[in-house]
Each structure stands twice: as structure tokens, then as C-alpha cells.
Amino acid sequence: MNYQEEYRDPVPAKKLQQAIASVTTRPWTIMEVCGGQTHTIVKYGIDELLPPKVELVHGPGCPVCVTPLELIDKAVAIASRPDVIFCSFGDMLRVPGSRRDLFAVKAAGGDVRIVYSPLDCLKIAEKYPDRTVVFFAVGFETTSPPNAMAVWQAKKRGLKNFAVLVSHVLVPPAMTAILSSPNNRVQGFLGAGHVCTVMGFEEYEPLAERFGIPIVVTGFEPLDLLEGIYRCVCMLEEGRHGVDNQYARAVRREGNRPARNLVREVFEVTDRKWRGIGTIPQSGFRLRPEYAEFDAESRFSVQQLAVLESNECISGLILQGLRKPHQCPAFGKSCTPERPLGATMVSSEGACAAYYNYGRFRQAETVHASR
Amino acid sequence: MADPIEFDRMTCPTPLTEYEHVLLGHGSGGKLTADLIQRVFLPELGNDVLSRLEDQATVSIGPREQGNGRTGPRIAFTTDSFVVRPLFFPGGDIGRLAVHGTVNDLAVGGATPLFLSAAFILEEGLPMDDLRRIVASMRQACDEAGVQLVSGDTKVVDHGKGDQIFITTSGIGLVPEDVHLSITAARPGDQIILSGTLGDHGIAIMSVREGIEFETVLESDSASLNGLTRAMLAECPSIRCMRDPTRGGLSSALNELATASRIGVKLVEKAIPVRREVHAACEMLGLDPLYVANEGKLIAVVPSEDADRLLSAMRRHPLGRDAAVIGQVVSDHPGMVIMQSLIGGDRVVTMLAGEQLPRIC
Numbered sequence: 001m002n003y004q005e006e007y008r009d010p011v012p013a014k015k016l017q018q019a020i021a022s023v024t025t026r027p028w029t030i031m032e033v034c035g036g037q038t039h040t041i042v043k044y045g046i047d048e049l050l051p052p053k054v055e056l057v058h059g060p061g062c063p064v065c066v067t068p069l070e071l072i073d074k075a076v077a078i079a080s081r082p083d084v085i086f087c088s089f090g091d092m093l094r095v096p097g098s099r100r101d102l103f104a105v106k107a108a109g110g111d112v113r114i115v116y117s118p119l120d121c122l123k124i125a126e127k128y129p130d131r132t133v134v135f136f137a138v139g140f141e142t143t144s145p146p147n148a149m150a151v152w153q154a155k156k157r158g159l160k161n162f163a164v165l166v167s168h169v170l171v172p173p174a175m176t177a178i179l180s181s182p183n184n185r186v187q188g189f190l191g192a193g194h195v196c197t198v199m200g201f202e203e204y205e206p207l208a209e210r211f212g213i214p215i216v217v218t219g220f221e222p223l224d225l226l227e228g229i230y231r232c233v234c235m236l237e238e239g240r241h242g243v244d245n246q247y248a249r250a251v252r253r254e255g256n257r258p259a260r261n262l263v264r265e266v267f268e269v270t271d272r273k274w275r276g277i278g279t280i281p282q283s284g285f286r287l288r289p290e291y292a293e294f295d296a297e298s299r300f301s302v303q304q305l306a307v308l309e310s311n312e313c314i315s316g317l318i319l320q321g322l323r324k325p326h327q328c329p330a331f332g333k334s335c336t337p338e339r340p341l342g343a344t345m346v347s348s349e350g351a352c353a354a355y356y357n358y359g360r361f362r363q364a365e366t367v368h369a370s371r
Numbered sequence: 372m373a374d375p376i377e378f379d380r381m382t383c384p385t386p387l388t389e390y391e392h393v394l395l396g397h398g399s400g401g402k403l404t405a406d407l408i409q410r411v412f413l414p415e416l417g418n419d420v421l422s423r424l425e426d427q428a429t430v431s432i433g434p435r436e437q438g439n440g441r442t443g444p445r446i447a448f449t450t451d452s453f454v455v456r457p458l459f460f461p462g463g464d465i466g467r468l469a470v471h472g473t474v475n476d477l478a479v480g481g482a483t484p485l486f487l488s489a490a491f492i493l494e495e496g497l498p499m500d501d502l503r504r505i506v507a508s509m510r511q512a513c514d515e516a517g518v519q520l521v522s523g524d525t526k527v528v529d530h531g532k533g534d535q536i537f538i539t540t541s542g543i544g545l546v547p548e549d550v551h552l553s554i555t556a557a558r559p560g561d562q563i564i565l566s567g568t569l570g571d572h573g574i575a576i577m578s579v580r581e582g583i584e585f586e587t588v589l590e591s592d593s594a595s596l597n598g599l600t601r602a603m604l605a606e607c608p609s610i611r612c613m614r615d616p617t618r619g620g621l622s623s624a625l626n627e628l629a630t631a632s633r634i635g636v637k638l639v640e641k642a643i644p645v646r647r648e649v650h651a652a653c654e655m656l657g658l659d660p661l662y663v664a665n666e667g668k669l670i671a672v673v674p675s676e677d678a679d680r681l682l683s684a685m686r687r688h689p690l691g692r693d694a695a696v697i698g699q700v701v702s703d704h705p706g707m708v709i710m711q712s713l714i715g716g717d718r719v720v721t722m723l724a725g726e727q728l729p730r731i732c
Contacts, residue, residue, distance in 0.1 A: 013714040045716015090657075107392035116581060116656070222714045356721070 007221030008044075016226035017049045020233055027053045028236050029185045030229060031178070031321050033171055034140075034192035035062030035350060036220050042354040044222045046229075054233060057185070057321030058351035060174050060277060061192055063139040063167075064091050065315070065350040068273040071167045072097035074302040078134055078165065079105045079112050081300070085128060087121045088136040089143075090114045118150035118164075125154070125162040134296045137164040142194045144168050144285060145259035148266035151287065151294050163296035166286055169272050171195050172203050173283035178321070179211045186321055188232040190225070191217035193247040198263075200255025204243045212241045219247040266291055276315040276344070315344040318351055325355040332356060400618025400664075401723025424627070425554055426614060427480040429546055445548075447482035449473055450541040458501060458535060460579050462571075462590030463666075465538060466505035470512035470520075471595050471666055472617065473542040478597035479613040479669055481552040481604060482544030487513065488522035489540050494533035505536065516595035518542070550604060556611040557632035559702040562678035564671045566599065566685055567592065567693040569621055570649040573663035578652055589648045594667030599690045603671060606684035611672045619723050620662040624670055625708045626722045638698035638710040638720065661710075662723045672700065 032038060038058045041047055047056050060066050076097045079086035086102070093102040093112065106112040111131075115121060118135045125133040137147040147164065154162045171192055178184060191204060196217045204215050214235035218228030228246040235244065245251055263285070272284025287295050297303050317323040325331050325344070335345050337353050344350035396403040413422060420428045427449035453469040463471075469489065477484040489509065493502065513520050571592040578589055596615065603610060612632075616624035621643075625636050645653075645660045653660050667690060673681050678696060685691030698710075708720040 008713045010714050043718055044712040044714050045718055046714070048716045049714070103394045103396065104392065107394050222712075 007219075007223045009223065012223055013049075013226055016223065016230055020054065020226070020230045021051045023230070023234055023237055024051045024053050025237060027055070028187055028233060029055045029057060029321070030188045030190060030232050030236075031057045031059045031186040032190040032218070032225070033059040033061040033175065034190075034195065034220075035065070035354075036194065037061070037190060037192070037218065037225060038351050038354050040220055040222060040225055046222060046225055049226075050229065054229065056229075057324075058318070058354075059178070059189075059321060060274065061140065061171065061195075062344070062350045063143070063169065064095055065344045066169055066274040066276065067092070067095065067138050067167050068275045069098055070273075071165070072101070073099075074297060075102060075136055075165055076100050076105055077302050078296055078300050079110045080108075081110075083131050084300075085111045085113060085124055085131050085133045086136070087113050087115045087118075087124065087133060089116075089138070092136055092138060118147050119153065122150060122153055122157070122159060122162060125159050129161060132161045132163060132299070134300075135162075135164045136167070138167045140169055140171055140192070140195050141199045141263075142192075142197070144263045144267060145198060145256070148262045151266050151291055152262060154294060155291060160293075163294050163299050164287070165296040166267075167272070168267065168285035169274065170269070170283050170285070172207060173280050174274070174277075175204075175207060177277070177280050177283075179207075179213070183322055186213075188214045188236050189216070190228045190232060191215050191243070193217055193219045193224070193251060196245075196247065196251045196255065198256050198259050200253050200260075201243050201245060201251065202253060202255075208242050214241055215243045217243065217245045217247050217251050219250065276318075278316075315352070318344055325352040328352070398618075399723055400620075400623050401662075404619070405722070423554075424631070425480065426476040427482065427544075429480060429482075445546040447477045447480045447544045447546050448541070449476040449480075450539065451476060452537060452539040454534065454537050455576065456534060457576075457579055458505065460591055461575050461588050463593035464505060464508050465536060466507075466509040467512045468591075468593050468666060469538040469540045470509050470516060470518070471593050473540040474512075474516045474518060474595045474597055475615045475617075475666075475669070477542050477544040478595070478600040479552075479615050480544075480546065481550035481600065481610075481613070482546045483601070484516060484518045484542055484544040484597050486522075487518055487520045487540050487542045488524075489520055489538060490524040491526070492533055492537040492539075493525065493527045494535050495527055495530040497535050502536070505538075512595065516597055547604075549608060552610065552612050554612055554614070554628055554631040557628055557634050557672045557700045558611065558674075559634055559700050560675050561611060561672050561700040562675050562696050563625075563636065563638075563698045563700065564673060564678065564682055564685065564694055565621070565643065565697045566596075566669045566671070566691045567667075568644045568646045568649065569616075569665060569668070570645060570653065570660040570663035572666040573620070574649045574652045574658075574660075576664075577656065577658075581656070589646070589652070592665055592667035594690055596667065596669055596690060599685065599688045600669070602684055602688050603681060603691075607673060607677050607681040609674050609677050610681065611674070613669050613671045615669045616665050618664050620660070620664060621670070622661045622708065622720050623722050625720070628670075628672065629708055630706050632700070633705045635701040635704040635706070636698055636708040637701045637703075638708060640710050640713050642695055642697045644693050644695050661720055670697075675699075 072095050078084055079102055102112050121133050121135045151164060201217050208215050214232050216228045216232045218224055231244050231246055267285035268288045269282050270284055270286040271279055271281050273279045314323055314328045318325055337345055337356055345352040397407050420430055427447045429445050429447050431445050451472045453465050455465050458465045473487055474484045575589045575591040614624040629636050649660060682694055685694035709717050710720050711717055
């Protein structure tokens with residue numbers, strides 16, 4: 001048993017595929033919220049295995065994609081300072097700001113480093129006491145506990161040369177925004193399994209109630225997704241709403257209490273701007289006043305940095321599931337992972353990049369050309 | 372909750388389109404590298420040999436014989452630089468790598484590697500003992516591969532202006548008269564054989580760098596492949612093409628093949644050998660083994676009727692023990708590599724865009 005292959009086994013996958021086909025009588029539109037799930041879906045060709053009546057739309061659950069432009073610009077401004085060591089998860093480096101990305105800052109001499117854990121930044125800060133180590137704290141609820149832990153530890157250890165540039169966003173407000181949109185087409189959700197590992201799924205119960213929809217907390221392996229889709233279709237067909245937990249091997253209703261307590265200790269809920277979507281009320285975290293000394297925005301006075309977004313791509317429509325990536329005129333032409341026009345093409349979790357990398361658009365083109 | 376959000380008017384920004392500086396990604400062996408070659412190098416330096424973009428250049432020396440159109444001896448020639456960190460890693464070091472890399476680029480062209488040169492860029496302050504170890508291991512690697520290092524150069528740069536040591540090796544080899552391998556030679560119906568497990572080198576390096584520990588030490592696969600290629604060509608002269616999937620991994624090697632031969636490649640995911648540890652590390656780091664570097668593996672394209680014979684010959688060689696047919700050449704989707712996933716869906720395997728980046732979650 002290694003917790004990988006048994007969730008990628010073609011035999012049960014086939015059974016689930018047949019089960020989904022046999023329960024589906026009407027067209028259904030289901031959104032997977034999380035970018036990691038989008039990735040699995042296109043990587044394994046899961047959408048191809050579904051009956052035509054079941055349509056998956058890809059939600060705004062990629063932290064890289066939804067981090068607003070001005071925050072990238074703030075990161076670029078801070079990372080360009082000679083007195084700063086700027087640390088980030090790898091895939092934020094390619095996200096374009098209004099003029100440059102962090103790779104370009106690095107190429108021009110900035111000290112930009114990829115880390116795997118925010119706690120690594122504390123070690124770097126202790127090693128370079130004369131420079132400030134700034135961590136780009138992006139992500140959904142999933143990455144908030146380690147980020148909170150880094151800040152909490154820094155305070156405890158009295159580390160003065162550490163700060164975080166916070167851009168945390170939350171899933172339930174985004175789901176609420178999508179469901180409240182007049183153009184909403186989503187009838188059921190696959191809940192983001194890793195977010196719920198931390199937060200539990202209590203907060204999704206009122207959502208399911210208010211909008212009368214099924215939400216199935218779902219894992220990330222192909223069989224998880226097929227089973228999550230199966231459960232969601234069953235609930236839709238039976239006219240039931242509520243929260244179901246497919247990912248019970250990792251998720252409990254109350255989530256991870258110590259992690260939640262730590263997050264609550266360090267962060268408070270605030271309005272956040274989402275790239276491609278706009279400001280969603282009460283949709284993110286910021287540092288509590290007790291931890292304000294670790295706020296990179298105020299330390300480096302970049303709060304006022306404002307930028308204009310241009311009108312090139314349709315990622316706003318894609319992030320709420322109103323369009324598929326290949327329906328964008330720029331997709332795969334002027335917009336590719338090397339030359340992204342929008343954030344959804346930047347991150348490997350972004351819907352456009354997932355479509356591009358795993359070839360949906362090229363297959364569509366091939367089919368088209370052979371007609 | 373406030374007013375519903377007007378999604379339809381929301382847009383995404385247009386970011387940078389050109390880089391003013393060289394990025395690390397330009398050295399990844401993926402699309403940015405290909406861009407650099409196409410936009411910067413080939414326009415100035417391109418000629419009929421370089422523009423073929425094989426792993427090695429094959430040139431004829433001496434006058435063309437009159438009458439029968441045959442040329443003189445064909446020489447394979449290649450060069451490669453090595454900038455690995457850490458210098459010493461499980462399964463090898465920068466010295467062995469510098470010999471293996473160049474020997475392999477010659478070997479996969481069907482050449483018998485003969486002579487190497489080595490140029491060293493040393494950073495002031497490099498421990499002499501480290502240099503001695505590296506040089507000793509280069510000699511050992513040359514002995515094992517049966518090549519002679521016959522020319523060299525040394526430069527030293529200021530402390531902080533290099534990364535301890537950079538090594539560039541060049542090599543020449545002789546191509547037997549009856550061997551004509553080319554990246555343009557793949558034909559629909561051909562089988563694609565991989566000589567062993569994927570991603571060992573890249574993950575061994577990364578696990579040292581990132582401090583990831585496994586129950587067993589994962590070693591780089593760094594090795595000279597000329598013994599294996601000799602055995603392969605002796606058994607199966609019909610081999611169309613060989614490549615060693617180094618930087619950019621299997622995906623780059625196969626995409627280059629698909630483009631150059633104007634054919635499609637159909638891979639079967641479950642046929643591709645990947646070590647459990649490599650698989651686990653890739654899962655943890657958010658990487659894909661298809662894009663991870665190898666330093667002792669090759670792919671061979673062979674007519675279907677000869678595939679079994681070649682596979683048996685490869686498996687008899689220590690460096691081909693885990694060899695497997697991983698896919699075939701098809702006439703559909705020319706220029707593209709498509710892989711059937713474990714659960715049966717298809718995906719396109721594209722070239723790496725820039726560097727392979729660890730994902731957030």
C-alpha cells in the first residue's frame with residue numbers, strides 16, 4: 001500500500017465511470033473549486049471519461065491565478081531591494097506583474113529564492129541578520145497554517161528581519177460569489193479536499209442550505225475525483241442538497257483544530273481582491289494587529305502601489321466557469337505558458353495552463369482539422 | 372454579502388512578453404531554451420550541420436570520393452557544459468557527469484567516442500582536495516568509457532564570480548560507415564524503447580538540495596552509454612534514432628523527435644518505468660518525472676519487427692536491465708506526444724515551458 005497507485009487503478013476507475021453514466025439522466029454542471037483537482041482532471045483525462053451530460057467547470061481555486069496584480073507588483077518592488085532576500089513558493093515566480101515577474105527580478109540581480117516551507121525562511125533570516133527575509137504568503141486556507149506558524153515562531157524567537165507579504169484567500173466566500181452571480185450555471189460543487197483538511201466542512205453546510213446545492217468534499221487522485229463526481233451526480237439526480245465527504249481519509253468535519261487555532265491567532269478575515277474577479281468581501285486573511293510588525297507591505301511602504309489591469313484575456317469568465325479556456329481567442333496563440341496573458345495560464349494549477357499542458361486545445365484543433 | 376459581483380467585466384492583465392535578461396529557464400532544456408537557439412544562436416551561427424539540431428554534429432572529413440558519391444570518414448563532434456550543484460551527489464559528481472554527458476551525446480549518434488577535451492572554470496577558493504577528487508573521477512570515467520582526454524584548459528575567476536567549478540567537455544568520435552541515425556528518421560509503426568527508469572538523476576540531485584531523505588539513498592543514473600549503444604547497434608543495425616533524455620527529460624527528447632520526424636508519438640503511462648522513490652519525490656515536490664533530467668538513459672526508435680530483438684539485447688546489458696517499450700510512432704497528430712494515462716484518458720505531453728516549478732499545493 002503506498003496511497004498512490006490504489007487511487008489510480010484503472011479497474012475501479014472503470015466501475016465508477018460506468019456508475020456515473022448509469023445514474024445520469026439529465027445534464028448537470030459541476031464545479032471543482034480547487035486548481036489541484038483541475039490538474040488531476042486534465043492530467044488523467046477524467047472529463048473525457050464522463051457522460052456528455054455531466055459538465056465539469058473549473059473554479060477559482062488556484063492561489064497563483066487569483067493573486068491580484070498589485071500584489072505581484074509589490075512583491076517585485078520588495079524583491080528588487082538589495083537589502084531583501086525574497087522567498088516564495090516556486091510557481092509564484094513566473095506570475096507576471098504589470099511589467100515584470102520575479103524571475104526577471106532574479107535575472108536582474110535580485111535575491112529571489114524558492115522555498116518549500118515558510119519555516120525555511122526563518123533559518124535564512126537567522127543566517128543573514130543584516131538583511132530582511134520576506135516570504136510571499138499566498139494561498140488558500142491550505143497554506144495558512146504553515147505561514148501562520150512562521151510568523152508565530154518569528155515573534156516567539158524575536159526575529160526582527162523577517163516579514164510576510166500576505167495574500168491569503170478563502171474558498172467559501174468565492175463559492176458564495178459564484179453562486180450569487182446572475183449568470184451562475186454551477187449546480188453542484190466538488191469541495192477542495194486539502195482546504196477542508198485544515199478547515200473542516202462545517203462552514204460549507206450553511207452554503208449548501210442557502211443555495212440548495214450539493215457540495216462533495218473531494219480528494220485529488222483520479223479515483224477520488226470520479227467518486228466525488230459520482231456522489232455529486234447522485235445527490236443532484238435525487239434532488240438532495242447538503243455536504244458529503246468523499247475525502248474522509250483526510251478530512252474531518254471540524255478540520256484540524258490546532259491548525260485552525262494557530263491561523264486564528266495570527267490572521268484575521270479581511271476583504272480581498274481576486275485577480276480576474278475583483279474584490280470579494282471577507283474573502284481573505286491579513287495579519288492581526290498584534291503581528292503587524294511582520295507585515296512586509298507596511299515595512300516597505302508599498303501599500304499605495306496601484307496598477308491598471310488591461311482587457312486582454314477572459315480569465316474572469318473562466319474562473320467562474322462561464323467559459324472554457326479554449327474558448328478564449330488568445331488561448332494557445334498569443335497566450336501560452338511561456339507568454340501568459342492571464343494568470344490562469346501562469347500557474348500549472350490554472351485552468352488555462354492545465355488545458356494547454358494536457359492538450360485539450362490541441363486535440364480540439366486536431367479534430368477540427370481532420371473534419 | 373454585498374451586491375453580486377459582476378464577473379463579466381472582469382479581466383486579467385497583460386503582462387510582460389519579452390525578457391530583457393537571460394533567465395534560468397533559458398537553460399532548462401525546454402521551450403525557452405529552444406527559443407534562445409531559434410532566436411539568438413541560429414540566425415547568426417546556423418549552417419547545414421548546426422541547424423539539424425542533433426545531440427552531436429556529424430561531419431565528413433577528407434575529400435569526397437569520385438564516382439560513387441561516398442565521403443571520407445564521418446566524425447561525430449559535440450560539446451557540453453556542466454554546472455551542477457552540489458558538486459558531489461549520490462551516484463556521481465560533476466567530473467563523472469562531464470565525461471558521461473559528452474560520451475553519451477556521441478554514443479546516441481551511433482559514434483564510437485574517442486577523444487575528449489575539458490575546460491575548467493574554477494572559482495578562487497575552491498578546495499584543492501575537491502578539485503583532485505573531481506579530476507580523479509573524470510579519469511576513472513574516461514577509462515570506463517574507453518576514451519582519452521587529450522586537451523584541456525583552465526581559467527580561474529574571482530571569488531563570488533563562479534559557482535566553485537564549471538566544466539566544459541567536447542568530444543569526437545567515429546561514426547561507422549553503415550550507421551545513419553537521425554532524429555528525422557522515425558516512421559509510423561516504429562516502437563520506442565526506454566533503456567531504464569526515468570528521473571533518477573534529477574531527483575537524486577534535488578533530494579540532496581532540498582534535504583529530502585528516503586529509506587534508501589537514491590542515486591544518480593550517471594553512466595557512459597557507449598557500451599550499451601555498441602551492443603544495440605551490433606544486434607540491431609536498423610535502429611532509426613537514439614536520444615539521451617537529459618535536461619528537459621523524456622518530454623523534450625520525444626517532442627523534438629516528433630517535430631523533426633513529423634510524426635506523432637503515443638506513450639503508455641503504465642509502461643514507463645519510474646522508481647518508487649522518484650515517484651514519491653515527484654509527488655511531494657509537485658514535479659513530473661517526464662520532465663526530470665536523466666544522465667544514463669536513452670530512448671531508441673526501432674522498426675516494429677526488430678523491437679523484441681533489440682529489447683532483449685538491451686536487457687542483457689547492465690545499463691539496459693529495465694528497458695521497456697514505452698510507446699510507438701504514429702501517423703496521427705504529427706509533431707505531438709500523447710500519453711494514455713493510467714486510468715485510460717489521453718493527455719498531450721508538451722515541452723517544458725521554462726523551469727519546472729514546484730507547485731504551491
